[in-house]
Structures are given as structure tokens and as C-alpha cells.
Amino acid sequence: MGFARSHDDEPALLPSVFADWFARRGWTLREHQGALLEQAQRGRSTLLIAPTGAGKTLAGFLPSLVELSENGKRRTNALRRGVHTLYISPLKALAVDVARNVETPIAEMRLPIRIESRTGDTPQSKRQRQKLDPPDLLLTTPEQVSLLIASREAKLLFGDLRRIIIDETHALAPNKRGDLLSLALARLRRLAPEATITGLSATVANPDDLRRWLTGGEMSDLVHIEGGAQPEIIIHDTEERLPWSGHAAKHALPAVYDAIKGHKMTLIFVNTRFLAEFAFQELWRINTDNLPIALHHGSLDVTQRRRVEAAMAAGKLRAVVATSTLDLGIDWGDIDLVVHLGSPKGSSRLLQRIGRANHRMDEPSKAIIVPGSRFERVECEATRAAALAGEQDAEMLRRGALDVLAQHMLGMACAEPFDADSLFDEVTGAAPYSGLARADFDGVLNFAATGGYALRTYERFAKIRRTKEGLWRIANPPTAQRYRMNVGTIVEADMVRIRMMRGGIVAAGTTGRISRGGRVLGEMEEGFVNMLSPGDTFVFGGEILEFHTVDEDGAWCTRSSASDPKVPSYAGARMPFTTGVAARVRTMIADPGSWHVFPEQVREWLEIQRERSVLPGPDELLVETFPRADRFFLTCYPFEGRNAHQTLGMLLTRRMERAKLRPLGFVATDYAVTIWGLGDAAARVRAGTLTIEELFAEDMLGDDLEEWLAESSLMKRNFRDCAIISGLIERNYPGQRKTGRQMTMSSDLIYDVLRRHEPDHVLLRAARADAARGLLDISRLSAMLVRVKGHIVHKPLDRVSPLAVPGILEIGREQVSGEARDSLLIEAEEELAAEAMGKA
Amino acid sequence: MSAAELTIQGEIFAIVHEGALWHERERMLIVADLHFEKGSAFAERGRGLLPPYDTRATLGRLAALIARLEPARMVALGDSFHDRRAGSRIDGADLAQLRDLQRGRDWLWVAGNHDPDAPEGVEGDWLAEYGFGNIVLRHEPSAGAAPGEIAGHLHPVAKIRMRGESVRRRCVASDGLRAVLPAFGTYAGGLNVMDRAFDMLFSRGAMNAWMLGAGRVHRMPENRLIADL
Structure with missing residues (x-):
């Protein structure tokens, strides 16, 4: 790149002090760094997509440093100004680290620039001072931005804002946190119309969505740096027997240990915390060389995690077993191998995790994926192919959540009284809310003010009220205080x-x-x-x-001195595998010609399936029925992920109940749903009193779904989150527990009452919207039902098929769903009765 | 009727699954801790604008119970109203329904710590406690032995574990000498019967919890119960 060297003849992008600094380090200005400098000179907002290791963060800051260094002389005697550049990161640790990294060039070039970070951990006194005497560069998190724009000092702080940098935009945008940040950006655009936004992102499926998300209106410009070298992805094939089900990949751990020995530092990713614990335990069991192997997951105490990160950075570790807690963030040392235990469940996640290795973009990253079961072997192959093709999982751009909007409205009333029309204009300038109907906006405003109930209003107890001039202001200081305590969209489990x-x-x-x-x-x-x-x-x-x-x-x-834990597994939240990988899995299974990549035992498994049953075609839904141990089973293979299957299982059992098939239970995996019961569906089909098509008819998403949703514990969990985010109920803070806690009502009680008396309330709508795309994955289920219509293949069998075995093995590992609580009470009672009668 | 029987000091009560005691001979229905207008009390104190339907929901369940049992005498064991200002917040229609329920039967309000006297607009007698036979009905259970006492105040709930899952329900707690009734109010929370607060009431090991289920109650001996976190 010639930019840094072009000093005499053409106008240089880099002032000489920067050019010299680059030269001293032996660096040249990279293409995207130059591009962002140009974009800044032209005053354009930009999305920068570049692979990890490309020096994205410095590229983001460089234009600010240049601009500030040029203004520096003018500034010294000028009046105190506001923040020049606001940097927003999803992780507070990242904000702090980046501040430290950017300080280096500032110090080495002696630039007259002040840089500070601000997170929830920043002392109160410093936060107060920052409001009155803001730094030039402020590095912070989305929640802090919401707090700052809700303060009276917002204008002072951000009135002179020139640039906003959003790191890891791809991770921030597509969730409720992104909704809240998009609203904050809309306010910042009001406060500082001149400011431009730079989004830094990894490769994504739909860059245009992010470009729109950044600016709200017309798309920002795009600077796209193609990914460096193609990663090297190996799927581990074991000599041992590959399990039929599970994800633990215990059989492969000796091989993983050998790989650790052959590399400088290995990062081992797993999908759940409990797998992390398991793998860590097993690795130490065989760690005869006493290699420094550490553990990192979200439940561990934060000081412990920081110690592990520091040891990684210092190159003192040989391996770290980690969950998604190490997905994002700065470079922690010289990782030369990434191992993924169990399927990564999606191509984007695999690429992101592989990107942790070898943070130099021109060298290939190296990764080993270790399937935990036969299905996972197929899935890993599909994921690898998708990753090598550079395919990203599409995260659909969301419609902004209403509970988040309610929170934002309170904040805006805290900043200064607002006019509803003007706020509506501002809010619809945020991409997720661009399609917001005025009626919904007014509904949320009503909710934020008085609860928005149809029967009676809480006019007297309103949180925000109208002034004589018709502006909405916060009702009183305690309400503002409560808002500040409640900012954010992340609701932790207790x-x-x-x-x-x-x-x-x-x-x-x-x-x-x-x-x-x-x-x-x-x-x-x-x-x-x-x-x-x-x-x-x-x-x-x-x-x-x-x-x-x-x-x-x-x-x-x-x-404990025990060698094996008595309570071994608790799955926790598991990510369902993505639509893109699912489609590839279906195609691979349907096409024996592609099986040569699989090891013998997987091929054999699929061969026998072909002989004994059929292979589901890529656009078909295979439904198998078979008897087993005086029960009748029905297994279907939609390959739509665990969450959608869980919902399908609930709905199918309801339907089978009505068809008098007496279902007893079901299990859902990422691939299939297995239902067992006392009625023989195959016999009913033969007799012509039942069709499989009617079981899978699309209308199950109508009344059945509504009815089930209403009682579903998942729905209650969604409601709780919405109630907390919107400020309807208070958060439980650790440490504050117990004191009077038992006497406080649960959000379930509120949910039940609201559902009965005001089923269309804005918070219930918010909870239903969450359910549709979240844990219940109704959108995916609905797309599947449409896809398979007219393509259902029913195969009655006289015994279990090879593909059905993994599902059967899951039976008994599953726990009772929240809907069957009363049956537990009855069971407990019967147990007692049996005990009393001397039977037990 | 879906009920379990509980004998206290020779008096036989049915435990009804809605969370109340029924005395057949006296045709007397006893409920505790209705907490009318708890939602609006929260709103008034700035603790969240909760749906204002809790009074209506509680009244609805009470009305169904009254219609089923047709009590001659109704006793509400205190904390029937969440605070003294409840009368100024209660909706007219709700108050009318309450008066409707009161008509044609004795209605005794036992005073609670939340409602030491009658909120404005509420009819019926306000008593410190009420006795009949060897039984005394009061709001707050007295510390130490109190044979024949039936009280509320503590909002008992019980929890069991079964197949790795736990179930937590409102319950009637009794050792056969005295009893504590669950809160009937829609927004009322609960206190686990394994909590220290119950140590003063029952000799440990002698208590049973009748957990409220769908259409029936489930008796669980104390050794089957687990504490909350």
C-alpha cells in the first residue's frame, strides 16, 4: 500500500507524524485502513467487513486520531468540548483493552488526545467527572450509551460528536441489545447530525442489513476486505466406536490431547458449560505431561477468568477449554490450533471460532472438529463444507422489540421532556423500528406512562406524564433512578x-x-x-x-474425593443448528454419492437405513412408525433444530391425543422428533381412520399453538424477560436475594392475570414475538410445515430404524416439561401410598 | 367434593383445592390473605404498574367457590386488603361484586397487619379474632403452642422434588393441633414451610403440607418437603 509513503506529490492520507510512526514500526498502511481514512475525509458512514487479524480496530480509530491531532493546536485554548469519538463494544473487557491498545500510538506520537473507557465497573466519581469533562475518545458499552443519552448532560457530551465506532457490529445488531443500541444511535444522530458511524464486522450473510442498521435510513457505504487464507478444517475420525447419540466426544479426548502436545497453544471450544467441565476433567485425567490446561466459561468467577486470559496472553498455557465466552474479544496469545468438541451447529460460529487461531490474516487458521455422534459426523461435514464455501448463517434483521422501546422511552423522558411526534420520527429512524406503526408506538407510550391497561388507568401513578405544553416528562426522581438501575436488555437467570x-x-x-x-x-x-x-x-x-x-x-x-460426579449432566441452553447447515445435512443424507467422505461406521449406518427404511429426500419429511416394547413409536425427521422440534413435539402430541393415539411422551433432538404412546398410528393409517398428512397439517400453528403457548413455561420465561426489560417488574440482583424474596410475587402470577384479562396487552405481544423467533422457533417450524406439504413419506416399520436410534436413546434423559407438574404431585403421593402399603 | 379432611381439636374441616377450609356443620368457609388491590398498591408506591386485575381475579375465584359451597358464614383471615388506602383505589365494579358476595351470609373480616381496620367503602364486621368451639381464627399465628388456632399471614407454600424436577405450590400447613392457610390473593407470594418462621408453630417432623393441585390437594409429610434457596 502506498498511502503512508506518499508525502510530497499527492495529499497524504496520513500526516507525517503518523507516517513516521508507521515507518518506525515497519508497517505500511493497509488497504482498509486507508479506505476508512478516505471515507472519514468524505464524511461518509461505513461498514467495514474484514476477517479477524486484519487490524480492524486500529483502522476504526485512525481517522479520529488523525483528525484530533490536526485540531489539537486549535483545541488547547478553546472551550472544553464534548466527546469527539464514541467507541461502542459488546464487551466491557474489550472496551478497556482497546483503550489500552489505542493509548500506545497516542503516547508514542505524543498526540494531544485523551482516551478513557467507561463501563459498569468505572468508579462513580470518574463517571461523574466524565460527564462534565469528557475525554476526546470515549470507549464504552451499549448500556452505558443508553444511560448517557438519558442524562441531562447528553447534549453537552455528544453535541460535538464527530464519529461513532461500533465494534463487532455483527454480534451486536441482531438481538434486543441491538434494538436498544439502534434507538440510542437514532438519538445520537439527533444530537450530532454531523457525526458519522463506522461499523466493524466479521463477514456476514447480509451486509446490507447491517449497513441499514448502522445509519437507519439509506445504507452506509461498504468496505469489504476479502478473507485471508482459506482455513484448514479437519474432521476427526475416530478408530473407536462413534456413539449413536450425545455430544461429549469422550472417545476422542486422547487424540485431542496428542494434538495439544503438537501445538503451541490450543483453544478447545465446546457448546455448553457442562461439556467444558467434562472435557477439562477428562483432559486432566490423561494429562500425564502435566501440561498447563485451563478452563474458561461464563459461570466461573470473573477474577478467575481474567487470570486465565492473562496467562493465555503471556503464552503460559498450552490449552484452554472454553465456551462462547472466548468467541469475541481481543487476541489472547498465540493460538495455533482450534479444536471444536461436538458440532459447532452453524457455519458462522465455526468461522468465528476458527478465527481465534492464528490472528495473522495471511496464514491459514487450523481447526479440528470432533463429532460426538453419527448424526454429528454428518453435521460436521455439512458445517465444514458451508464454512469453506464462506457461507454465513443468515440472521434475519429483526423487527424491534416493544419492551425495549418502552425502556428507551423512559430514558428519553429522563433526558428532557419529549414531544411524542418528534420521538416517533426519531424512533422510526432506527432500522429495527422503521416499520413501527404509530398505533404501536402510542401503545408502548401508554404502557410506559400508565401501564396501558384497558380497564382502569394508573393515571395518578404515571411514570411519565404530560406537561402543559404537551411534552412527556419523567414523573419524579425515584422513577428516573429506577430507570437507571434497570437499563439494558440482558436478563440473567436467577x-x-x-x-x-x-x-x-x-x-x-x-x-x-x-x-x-x-x-x-x-x-x-x-x-x-x-x-x-x-x-x-x-x-x-x-x-x-x-x-x-x-x-x-x-x-x-x-x-469431594469422588472420582465421578453423581450429578453428571445438565445440558443448559443449547444452540439449535442453523437452517443452512440443516439443508446441507438433508442433501447429504439423501445422496449416497456424497457418503464417501464419511468413515465406515457412518456409511454403514446410513446404508442400513436405506435397506430397512428409506432415506429422507432433501425436500421430504420422513415419518417412521414402529412398535417397540409394547409401545408404538412415531419418529419424524424435519432437521430443523431442537427448539423448533420441541414446539413440534408439543403440538403433535396434542393432536395425537385428540386422535385417541394416547401419546405418552416425546423427545426432540436437532434432527428428529420421537413420540411414543399406546395407540398404533400405522394400524389406524391402514384402517383409513387417520392420515399422517393431517397430523402435520399447517393449521397446528393456529388454535393449538395459542392454547399451548398460553400455558407454556417457555412463554412465561419470555414474559418475565419482557416485564423486566420494560420496567414492569424489578430485577433480582444477586446479594439482594432472600430478603423478603419469598413474599414477592412471581412474574408468572402477573402473566396469568394479564393473559386472562387483557390478552392483547403490549407486553404479551412482545413476549409472543420473542417466542416466535426464540426458544420456540415458530418461524422455522412454520416454514418447515409449508415446505413438506405434499412431500410427507410415511414408512411403517416392524422395528426401530438406524436413524431413529439416537432419538430413542435420548428418552429418559429428558426431563418432565413444566406442563406436567401436577402429574409429579400425583406420582409423589402414589409413591408414599406404596411405601405405606409396604410395596416399595 | 375434591377435598381432604383435617381434624383440629375435634372439629373436622375439609381442605378445598382452591386453598380454603370448609366447615360443613357450620357451613363456614375460611380463606386467608386475599390482598385485594395489591397491584394498585405497587403502582402507587412506584414499584411497577402491575396489571390492575388482581382484585377482579381474586374475587372471581372466591365467587366460584362461594357458588359451589354456598357458605352461611364467610371468614377472611386478615390482610384481605393490601393496605388501608385500598378502598380508595378499588374499582367500583369490583366493590359491587364484593358486596354481592357478602349479601345473604355472615361475613367476618378478621383484622390483619395490612388492614387493621376497614378500608373506606367496605362493609362487614371487623374483628381482632373469631372463635367457635375449641377453634380460634386469627390473622397472625401466635408463637409457641396454640392448639385450635387457624391462621394465615405466612402464605405457606411447599416444595417437593420428583424425578429431578421440583414442584412448588401454595399449601395448608398443619400438625393436627393448629393450621396455617395459604394466601388466596392472586398476587400474593409464598413462604416455604421449611423456613425458620414455621419452627415456632409446629414441632418439626409432625407437620403435613396439603399442596394445592389441579382439582385436588396432595398431602405431603414434612420429610418429603424441601426448602427454597
């Missing part, structure tokens, strides 16, 4: 601290107080701790712990 008891193992039968002040190891979901009985052992932070008791300080544990 967590319990895991604590190590001091003094080790307590003698059996010991009562009385436990010694307090034990070390905090991390946090776990309340739901998991709930399942534990005293004496149970489980793995956490790489150790086997014995659970003793739980109190307001947390769950108290001791180190």
Missing part, C-alpha cells in the same frame, strides 16, 4: 453463588452454623442448584464438589 466451605469436609451429622466467608468459585443457575440434595457431587470449575447446603449466601460445597 443465579446462586457456589462457595467453598472453609475447613473442608464437615463431619457427618454436624449441625449448627457453617463457617462463613468461604471462597466464591462462581455462579450456577438456581434451577440446577435446586436439583441437588446434600451429599450430591457435581463438577464445577474443574473440581468435583460435594453439595452440603444452601442459604442466603449461596450453595456451600466442599471438595
Whole structure:
């Protein structure tokens, strides 16, 4: 690139002090760095798409540094000004690290530029000072931006804003956090119409969506740097027997250990925290060389995580087992191998994770994927092919969530009284809300003000009210305070601290107080701790712990001498595999010509399926029915991911219930739904009293869905999140638990009441919208039902088929759904009765 | 009728699954902690503009129960109203429905800590406590032995574990000497019967919890119950 060297004849993009600095480091200006400088000179907003390792962050900041260095002399005596450049990152650690990295060139070139970060951890005094005396470059998170624009100082702070940089835009935009940030950007555009936005992003399927998201209106410009070298992706094929189901890939861990030994530093990704614990445990079991292998996941105490990151950066580790907590962020050392245990479930995720290795864009990254089961072997092949083709999983651009809008409205009323028409214009200038109907806007405004209930209003208790001039203002300081406490869209599950008891193992039968002040190891979901009985052992932070008791300080544990945990697995949230990978899996299974890439045992598995049953065609839905151990089974293979299958399973069992097929239960995997019951569907089809088509008719998404949704525990969880985000109910903060907690009502009670008395309330609509694209994945299910219409292949069998085996193996591992709680009570009672009658 | 029987000091009560006690001979229905207007109380204190339908929902369930059992006497064991200002917030239609329910039967309001006296506009007698036979009905259970006492106030719930899942429900708690009724109010929360607060009431090990289920109650002995976090 010639930019840095062009000093005499043409106007240089880089002032000499920068050119010299680049030269001293032996660097040349990279293409995209130059492009962003030009874009800045032309005053254009830009989306920069470049692979990891391309120096995106510096490219983002360079125009600001140049501009500020040129203005510097003028500025010294001028009046104090606001922020020049606002940098927004999804991770607070990233904001802090980037600040540190950008400080280096500032210091080395002695630029008169002040750079500061601001996160939830920044001391109150400093945050206060930043408002009155803002730095030139402010590095922060979306939540802090919302807080700042909701403050009275917003105009002062951002009135002179020249540039906004949004890091990891691809990760921020397509969720509720992105909705909130898009609204904040709309406000920033009002405050500083001259400011331009630069989005930094990894490769995405639909760049135009992000370009629109950045600017709200017409698309921003695009600077696209093609990815560096093609990654090298190997799928591990084991000599051992490949399991029929599961994801743990235990069989492959000795091979993974050998790979660690052959590389400088290996990053091992898994999909769940519990797999991380499992893999870490198993690796240390075979770690005869005592290699430094560490563990990193979201439940571990934050200081512990920072220690692991520092050790990585210092090159002191040989391997780290990690979950998505290491997906994003700065470079942690010299990683030369990425291992993925279990399927990555999507091409974008695989590419993102592979990108963690070898942060030099011109050298190929190296990765090994380790399938955990036969289906996963096929899936890994599909994912690899998609990744090598550079195919990205399409994240549909969202319609902005109404609960998020409610939160934003409160914030805007905190900043200064607003006019509804003008705010409506502003809000619809944010891409996710561009299609927002005025009636919905008014509905949300009503909700934010008085709850928006049809029957009675809370006029007297309004949170925002109209002034004489017709502007909306915040009702009182406590309401503003509550808004500030509640900012953000991330709603954590209720967590319990895991604590190590001091003094080790307590003698059996010991009562009385436990010694307090034990070390905090991390946090776990309340739901998991709930399942534990005293004496149970489980793995956490790489150790086997014995659970003793739980109190307001947390769950108290001791180190256990057991070699295997008694409570081994808790799946937690699992990502369903993506539509793109699913389509490739269907195609591969349907085409024996493509099977040569599979190992013998997988080929054989598919061959036998072809002989005994049929192979589902790429656009077909195969439905198998077969008897087994005095039950009748129905297995269908939509390949639409676990969440959509869970919903399908619920709806199908309802339907089969009505058809008197007496279903007893179902399990959903990423590939199939398996239902078992007492009625023989195949016999009914033969007798002509049932068709499989009618079971799968699209109208199951009508009344059946509505009816089920209403009672669904998933729906209640969605509602809780919406209620918290919108400020209807308060958050539970760790530490604040217990005190009066039992007497506080649960959001479920509110949900039930609202559903009965005002089913069209704006919050219920928000919760339903979440359900459609989230855990219930109704949108995907609906697309599937349309796709397979007229293409359902029913295969009655006299025994289980090879493809059906993985689903059958999952039976019994699944837990009872929230809808069957009463049956648990009855069961418990019967157990007691049996005990009393001497049967048990 | 879907009910379990509970005998206290020789008096036989049916535990109805809606969360109330029914005394057949006296044709008396006992409920606790209705907490009318809890939603609007939250709104008034700036704790969230909760759906204002809790009073209506509670009244609806109460009306169904009354229609089924046709009690001659109704006793509400205190905290029937969430606060003293409830009378100024309650919707006219809700108040009218309450008066409707009161008509044609004795209606006794036992005073609670939330409602020491009658909110404005509410009819019926306000009592500190009410006794009949060997039974005394009061809001707050007294510490120490109190044979024959039936109280509310604590909002008991019980939790069991079954097949790795837990079920938590409102319940009637009793050791055969005394009883604590669950809250009937729609927005009322609950306190686990394994909490210390219950130590003073029942000798440990002797208590049963009748957990409210769909259409029936389920009796669980104390050794089957687990505590909350």
C-alpha cells in the first residue's frame, strides 16, 4: 500500500507524524485502513467487513486520531468540548483493552488526545467527572450509551460528536441489545447530525442489513476486505466406536490431547458449560505431561477468568477449554490450533471460532472438529463444507422489540421532556423500528406512562406524564433512578453463588452454623442448584464438589474425593443448528454419492437405513412408525433444530391425543422428533381412520399453538424477560436475594392475570414475538410445515430404524416439561401410598 | 367434593383445592390473605404498574367457590386488603361484586397487619379474632403452642422434588393441633414451610403440607418437603 509513503506529490492520507510512526514500526498502511481514512475525509458512514487479524480496530480509530491531532493546536485554548469519538463494544473487557491498545500510538506520537473507557465497573466519581469533562475518545458499552443519552448532560457530551465506532457490529445488531443500541444511535444522530458511524464486522450473510442498521435510513457505504487464507478444517475420525447419540466426544479426548502436545497453544471450544467441565476433567485425567490446561466459561468467577486470559496472553498455557465466552474479544496469545468438541451447529460460529487461531490474516487458521455422534459426523461435514464455501448463517434483521422501546422511552423522558411526534420520527429512524406503526408506538407510550391497561388507568401513578405544553416528562426522581438501575436488555437467570466451605469436609451429622466467608468459585443457575440434595457431587470449575447446603449466601460445597460426579449432566441452553447447515445435512443424507467422505461406521449406518427404511429426500419429511416394547413409536425427521422440534413435539402430541393415539411422551433432538404412546398410528393409517398428512397439517400453528403457548413455561420465561426489560417488574440482583424474596410475587402470577384479562396487552405481544423467533422457533417450524406439504413419506416399520436410534436413546434423559407438574404431585403421593402399603 | 379432611381439636374441616377450609356443620368457609388491590398498591408506591386485575381475579375465584359451597358464614383471615388506602383505589365494579358476595351470609373480616381496620367503602364486621368451639381464627399465628388456632399471614407454600424436577405450590400447613392457610390473593407470594418462621408453630417432623393441585390437594409429610434457596 502506498498511502503512508506518499508525502510530497499527492495529499497524504496520513500526516507525517503518523507516517513516521508507521515507518518506525515497519508497517505500511493497509488497504482498509486507508479506505476508512478516505471515507472519514468524505464524511461518509461505513461498514467495514474484514476477517479477524486484519487490524480492524486500529483502522476504526485512525481517522479520529488523525483528525484530533490536526485540531489539537486549535483545541488547547478553546472551550472544553464534548466527546469527539464514541467507541461502542459488546464487551466491557474489550472496551478497556482497546483503550489500552489505542493509548500506545497516542503516547508514542505524543498526540494531544485523551482516551478513557467507561463501563459498569468505572468508579462513580470518574463517571461523574466524565460527564462534565469528557475525554476526546470515549470507549464504552451499549448500556452505558443508553444511560448517557438519558442524562441531562447528553447534549453537552455528544453535541460535538464527530464519529461513532461500533465494534463487532455483527454480534451486536441482531438481538434486543441491538434494538436498544439502534434507538440510542437514532438519538445520537439527533444530537450530532454531523457525526458519522463506522461499523466493524466479521463477514456476514447480509451486509446490507447491517449497513441499514448502522445509519437507519439509506445504507452506509461498504468496505469489504476479502478473507485471508482459506482455513484448514479437519474432521476427526475416530478408530473407536462413534456413539449413536450425545455430544461429549469422550472417545476422542486422547487424540485431542496428542494434538495439544503438537501445538503451541490450543483453544478447545465446546457448546455448553457442562461439556467444558467434562472435557477439562477428562483432559486432566490423561494429562500425564502435566501440561498447563485451563478452563474458561461464563459461570466461573470473573477474577478467575481474567487470570486465565492473562496467562493465555503471556503464552503460559498450552490449552484452554472454553465456551462462547472466548468467541469475541481481543487476541489472547498465540493460538495455533482450534479444536471444536461436538458440532459447532452453524457455519458462522465455526468461522468465528476458527478465527481465534492464528490472528495473522495471511496464514491459514487450523481447526479440528470432533463429532460426538453419527448424526454429528454428518453435521460436521455439512458445517465444514458451508464454512469453506464462506457461507454465513443468515440472521434475519429483526423487527424491534416493544419492551425495549418502552425502556428507551423512559430514558428519553429522563433526558428532557419529549414531544411524542418528534420521538416517533426519531424512533422510526432506527432500522429495527422503521416499520413501527404509530398505533404501536402510542401503545408502548401508554404502557410506559400508565401501564396501558384497558380497564382502569394508573393515571395518578404515571411514570411519565404530560406537561402543559404537551411534552412527556419523567414523573419524579425515584422513577428516573429506577430507570437507571434497570437499563439494558440482558436478563440473567436467577443465579446462586457456589462457595467453598472453609475447613473442608464437615463431619457427618454436624449441625449448627457453617463457617462463613468461604471462597466464591462462581455462579450456577438456581434451577440446577435446586436439583441437588446434600451429599450430591457435581463438577464445577474443574473440581468435583460435594453439595452440603444452601442459604442466603449461596450453595456451600466442599471438595469431594469422588472420582465421578453423581450429578453428571445438565445440558443448559443449547444452540439449535442453523437452517443452512440443516439443508446441507438433508442433501447429504439423501445422496449416497456424497457418503464417501464419511468413515465406515457412518456409511454403514446410513446404508442400513436405506435397506430397512428409506432415506429422507432433501425436500421430504420422513415419518417412521414402529412398535417397540409394547409401545408404538412415531419418529419424524424435519432437521430443523431442537427448539423448533420441541414446539413440534408439543403440538403433535396434542393432536395425537385428540386422535385417541394416547401419546405418552416425546423427545426432540436437532434432527428428529420421537413420540411414543399406546395407540398404533400405522394400524389406524391402514384402517383409513387417520392420515399422517393431517397430523402435520399447517393449521397446528393456529388454535393449538395459542392454547399451548398460553400455558407454556417457555412463554412465561419470555414474559418475565419482557416485564423486566420494560420496567414492569424489578430485577433480582444477586446479594439482594432472600430478603423478603419469598413474599414477592412471581412474574408468572402477573402473566396469568394479564393473559386472562387483557390478552392483547403490549407486553404479551412482545413476549409472543420473542417466542416466535426464540426458544420456540415458530418461524422455522412454520416454514418447515409449508415446505413438506405434499412431500410427507410415511414408512411403517416392524422395528426401530438406524436413524431413529439416537432419538430413542435420548428418552429418559429428558426431563418432565413444566406442563406436567401436577402429574409429579400425583406420582409423589402414589409413591408414599406404596411405601405405606409396604410395596416399595 | 375434591377435598381432604383435617381434624383440629375435634372439629373436622375439609381442605378445598382452591386453598380454603370448609366447615360443613357450620357451613363456614375460611380463606386467608386475599390482598385485594395489591397491584394498585405497587403502582402507587412506584414499584411497577402491575396489571390492575388482581382484585377482579381474586374475587372471581372466591365467587366460584362461594357458588359451589354456598357458605352461611364467610371468614377472611386478615390482610384481605393490601393496605388501608385500598378502598380508595378499588374499582367500583369490583366493590359491587364484593358486596354481592357478602349479601345473604355472615361475613367476618378478621383484622390483619395490612388492614387493621376497614378500608373506606367496605362493609362487614371487623374483628381482632373469631372463635367457635375449641377453634380460634386469627390473622397472625401466635408463637409457641396454640392448639385450635387457624391462621394465615405466612402464605405457606411447599416444595417437593420428583424425578429431578421440583414442584412448588401454595399449601395448608398443619400438625393436627393448629393450621396455617395459604394466601388466596392472586398476587400474593409464598413462604416455604421449611423456613425458620414455621419452627415456632409446629414441632418439626409432625407437620403435613396439603399442596394445592389441579382439582385436588396432595398431602405431603414434612420429610418429603424441601426448602427454597
